Amino acid sequence: MTHSIMRLLAFRIKNFRSILDTGWQNLSPDNVTCLIGQNESGKTSVLEALEVFYSGVISEDVLRSDLSLPEICCRFSIPEGWLLKVTENPGMELKELLSGLTQIELTRKWIADLSSEITVSGKISQYLDSLEDAWRLYLEDVKVKLKGEIDKINDKGAKLNDLGTRIVVMKEKVAEAKGNRKGFTLFGKKAVDFSSSPGSQYPVLKNQLAELKKKEEDAVKDLSKFNTISKAGEIWIALEEKCLAVDRRLSEIAVKLEERHQKMTLLMRQVDNGEDLDWNNILNDYRKTRIEKEQRNEELDRHIAMSGYLMEGLSEDQAARKVDETVSSYKSHLNSKILGKKYFEFCPEIEMFEDFGSLLPNRIDLADIISGNEKVEGYKAARNFLTLAQLDFSFFEQPSSRILKQKIENLNHSLTCNFQDFWQQSIGRNNKINIQFELDHYSSGHAGKAGKPYLEFWIKDEGERLYPKQRSRGVRWFLSFYMELKASASENSKPLVLLVDEPGVSLHARAQEDVLKVFEDISQKIQVIYTTHSPHLVEINKLHRVLAVQRDDIDSFRSTTRILDPLQLSTATPDTLTPLQSILGNPMGKEGFSIVRFNLIVNDIGSFYLLNAIIILTGFRGNISIIPSTDISSMPLLCNILMGWGMEFGVLLFENENENKIEETLRRTVFNTAKSGKDLIIKLPESFQNAEDLLSTLDFKNHIINTREGITVPNSVYVRDKEVPRNFVLSRFLSNVRSGLIAVKDFDEETLENFKLITDILKGLK
Numbered sequence: 001m002t003h004s005i006m007r008l009l010a011f012r013i014k015n016f017r018s019i020l021d022t023g024w025q026n027l028s029p030d031n032v033t034c035l036i037g038q039n040e041s042g043k044t045s046v047l048e049a050l051e052v053f054y055s056g057v058i059s060e061d062v063l064r065s066d067l068s069l070p071e072i073c074c075r076f077s078i079p080e081g082w083l084l085k086v087t088e089n090p091g092m093e094l095k096e097l098l099s100g101l102t103q104i105e106l107t108r109k110w111i112a113d114l115s116s117e118i119t120v121s122g123k124i125s126q127y128l129d130s131l132e133d134a135w136r137l138y139l140e141d142v143k144v145k146l147k148g149e150i151d152k153i154n155d156k157g158a159k160l161n162d163l164g165t166r167i168v169v170m171k172e173k174v175a176e177a178k179g180n181r182k183g184f185t186l187f188g189k190k191a192v193d194f195s196s197s198p199g200s201q202y203p204v205l206k207n208q209l210a211e212l213k214k215k216e217e218d219a220v221k222d223l224s225k226f227n228t229i230s231k232a233g234e235i236w237i238a239l240e241e242k243c244l245a246v247d248r249r250l251s252e253i254a255v256k257l258e259e260r261h262q263k264m265t266l267l268m269r270q271v272d273n274g275e276d277l278d279w280n281n282i283l284n285d286y287r288k289t290r291i292e293k294e295q296r297n298e299e300l301d302r303h304i305a306m307s308g309y310l311m312e313g314l315s316e317d318q319a320a321r322k323v324d325e326t327v328s329s330y331k332s333h334l335n336s337k338i339l340g341k342k343y344f345e346f347c348p349e350i351e352m353f354e355d356f357g358s359l360l361p362n363r364i365d366l367a368d369i370i371s372g373n374e375k376v377e378g379y380k381a382a383r384n385f386l387t388l389a390q391l392d393f394s395f396f397e398q399p400s401s402r403i404l405k406q407k408i409e410n411l412n413h414s415l416t417c418n419f420q421d422f423w424q425q426s427i428g429r430n431n432k433i434n435i436q437f438e439l440d441h442y443s444s445g446h447a448g449k450a451g452k453p454y455l456e457f458w459i460k461d462e463g464e465r466l467y468p469k470q471r472s473r474g475v476r477w478f479l480s481f482y483m484e485l486k487a488s489a490s491e492n493s494k495p496l497v498l499l500v501d502e503p504g505v506s507l508h509a510r511a512q513e514d515v516l517k518v519f520e521d522i523s524q525k526i527q528v529i530y531t532t533h534s535p536h537l538v539e540i541n542k543l544h545r546v547l548a549v550q551r552d553d554i555d556s557f558r559s560t561t562r563i564l565d566p567l568q569l570s571t572a573t574p575d576t577l578t579p580l581q582s583i584l585g586n587p588m589g590k591e592g593f594s595i596v597r598f599n600l601i602v603n604d605i606g607s608f609y610l611l612n613a614i615i616i617l618t619g620f621r622g623n624i625s626i627i628p629s630t631d632i633s634s635m636p637l638l639c640n641i642l643m644g645w646g647m648e649f650g651v652l653l654f655e656n657e658n659e660n661k662i663e664e665t666l667r668r669t670v671f672n673t674a675k676s677g678k679d680l681i682i683k684l685p686e687s688f689q690n691a692e693d694l695l696s697t698l699d700f701k702n703h704i705i706n707t708r709e710g711i712t713v714p715n716s717v718y719v720r721d722k723e724v725p726r727n728f729v730l731s732r733f734l735s736n737v738r739s740g741l742i743a744v745k746d747f748d749e750e751t752l753e754n755f756k757l758i759t760d761i762l763k764g765l766k
Contacts (some may be wrong), residue, residue: 005082006346007031008497008527009103010075011053015068017045018551020560024075028545031523034538035531037549038575042561043531046549047352047499050074050529053108054350056116060261067261073107073121076347086342091332097127106340106347112257113286119340128336135330139301142308149311150233153226160219163212170209177202228316232307239300246293253286302327348495348527353503358384359480362467366439366453381480382455384487385437389415404439412436419482434460435479474506482518489522500530503537512536543641550576597625598765599642599649600682603632603659607652607691609730611758613737614694617744620759632658639670650680650765656689656716682761690716692730694758696750703742704729 010026013019019042027033035043045062052058053072062070083098084090090098105122119125260279302323309319361378368376369383389411416434436458442449459471459479468476481503488496504512513536519528532538538546548564550573564572593599602608608628614620627642627649629635635651642649651666653659663681671680687693692700692715700715701707711718719726736742744752 006076012073013049014071016049016070018042018561022563031527032519033529034545041549043549051352069110071109075105112254118344119336125336139304146307149229163216167212174205243296250289348497350497353500360468363456384483387487489525497527509536548572594625597623599625599627601627601651606726606730609734610691613734622762652682655686694754699751
């Protein structure tokens with residue numbers, strides 16, 4: 001088989017749960033794409049739609065309320081010229097098209113019985129459709145001519161019938177005239193004057209009758225020339241009636257299918273075995289009728305084409321041969337279904353990662369691994385483990401027990417080191433976990449298994465040696481996740497698209513960042529598409545990876561899902577952007593970027609907390625949103641994003657070395673073309689090295705760190721030297737201010753002057 005390097009570039013989903021039509025959505029070019037959005041927005045539906053694009057299997061629960069059937073399109077990149085290697089006898093025109101393509105589109109459509117078919121779409125189908133259109137135009141042209149011939153035949157037939165009627169009438173007149181003529185004889189002799197008697201018309205009528213019969217004879221001979229065309233017309237009409245009958249029957253069955261879907265989707269009505277039997281009969285009837293429809297339509301098309309050659313005077317045998325030639329000239333032996341099925345063979349596998357679907361077992365029999373017993377608990381995880389260890393079964397045939405144990409010990413060390421590269425967590429300060437396996441044999445006490453080998457797994461730290469099942473949910477999940485992804489990346493020869501729904505929900509924030517490290521590590525071999533609500537799973541410097549998913553009407557579950565690419569994020573709702581706002585700057589509920597407010601960017605979340613506390617304490621009512629950056633280095637990116645979104649913004653900087661450098665960068669790259677009359681970079685005086693310096697040392701000691709220890713250096717220096725958890729203490733300060741435990745009267749004159757300095761700055765920004 002010729003292997004391809006097919007990579008998923010984009011998708012389009014129609015009629016799938018809350019999704020009406022996503023339009024074409026591009027995936028991140030670096031193989032890691034992140035979907036953000038509220039619960040029920042449709043993120044999981046996107047993953048499931050991509051999964052069933054590959055499997056083809058759906059049930060009624062994915063149908064929309066109007067029972068419209070899903071259609072999922074995927075666009076893939078391919079090497080130029082690759083299609084020629086996998087397409088047999090494409091023909092000159094198609095060959096020329098295929099040779100230059102670097103992308104293909106495949107579409108899976110479902111029909112009423114919930115079965116589906118894959119077709120090639122895009123440029124290839126447009127070409128194939130043009131051939132089909134030309135074939136249809138040819139058939140329509142033949143039908144017009146055939147109808148014209150049939151009209152002529154009918155006209156001749158009508159004239160022949162008219163002649164027959166006239167002959168019957170004329171015969172009656174002749175008979176009557178003949179009878180009258182006999183009544184005017186005199187003694188067996190003709191009368192002298194017959195001009196006034198009816199019998200005198202007999203010769204004339206007889207001549208007219210002879211003329212009519214001659215015309216009838218000529219008409220019959222003329223009409224006989226059209227016998228073949230007439231027969232073809234009769235067959236055409238009969239075939240069309242059969243096609244219409246099949247269509248009617250298919251429509252009737254489709255109504256029954258819709259009734260079933262309606263019960264399952266709207267009423268969630270359970271069906272009993274009797275109904276299942278009836279349902280299967282309906283499905284079989286539907287599928288047989290669809291096949292019959294295709295056969296009838298093909299039979300009708302061929303007959304129409306054949307009729308065209310019959311009209312040219314060919315015999316039926318000659319016309320039949322000619323039809324074969326015509327079909328070959330108009331229609332490729334390839335069609336969208338054939339090519340779709342062929343190209344789908346090379347499509348990347350699209351697989352949903354199963355949470356806890358591959359947990360490492362405490363032990364597993366070696367025989368079950370060797371035999372591929374997928375039903376035994378932990379088989380998949382054990383297989384992943386051995387794949388990462390690069391072991392085959394011959395490894396365990398080592399006759400020397402000492403050498404085998406030494407090799408296993410070396411492997412345990414190597415596996416642990418690799419795992420610790422991704423799992424940064426530790427128990428205590430430096431106590432990191434180790435993963436280990438051992439080969440052992442059942443004792444005589446295990447009936448039927450005595451002496452047989454098994455593998456035993458451990459997750460160990462300095463304190464204790466525990467089985468996998470004795471470890472925390474988070475550790476077990478991450479280990480399962482790590483092994484599954486790493487093993488897939490190492491053993492998969494076919495491209496893989498991995499779908500991950502809410503990875504790491506049971507993990508600590510730091511551990512969630514470790515999940516991103518695994519994604520980065522495998523992204524060269526595996527494409528990853530994942531959903532998240534967590535800001536720790538969205539990277540600040542890689543916003544090109546983000547697709548925002550939301551409902552058109554956030555107040556209605558009946559509304560449809562819409563997907564916004566990175567360039568459209570400014571139109572997303574605040575709730576949709578929650579994880580994005582958290583990393584770019586909004587740890588507080590309903591506040592954040594605003595198109596109607598002035599957005600003031602500050603250096604970090606700690607400053608965000610303190611400035612919001614000052615706003616509350618002073619009662620400031622200005623139209624300002626405080627936006628924290630994750631750190632100083634991400635300020636320029638945040639500025640560029642807000643500029644791209646068309647929002648008003650400025651930057652508040654403190655007097656320190658790092659922020660002095662950022663000021664130079666911002667003036668050079670962001671604000672060099674600023675048209676505003678006000679300076680959008682606000683630099684505080686030298687005495688304020690960071691936000692906590694806005695408080696006097698006494699107020700900082702009493703209200704922030706709650707200590708009796710005297711402070712002889714600036715507050716910011718004290719925080720740095722004493723390693724004070726800055727964000728935590730400033731967050732607690734804001735909470736105390738909000739709850740009324742701290743009021744403006746509790747601060748000394750120095751602090752209040754600094755508060756006024758800040759509010760005066762904010763007033764100037766309104």
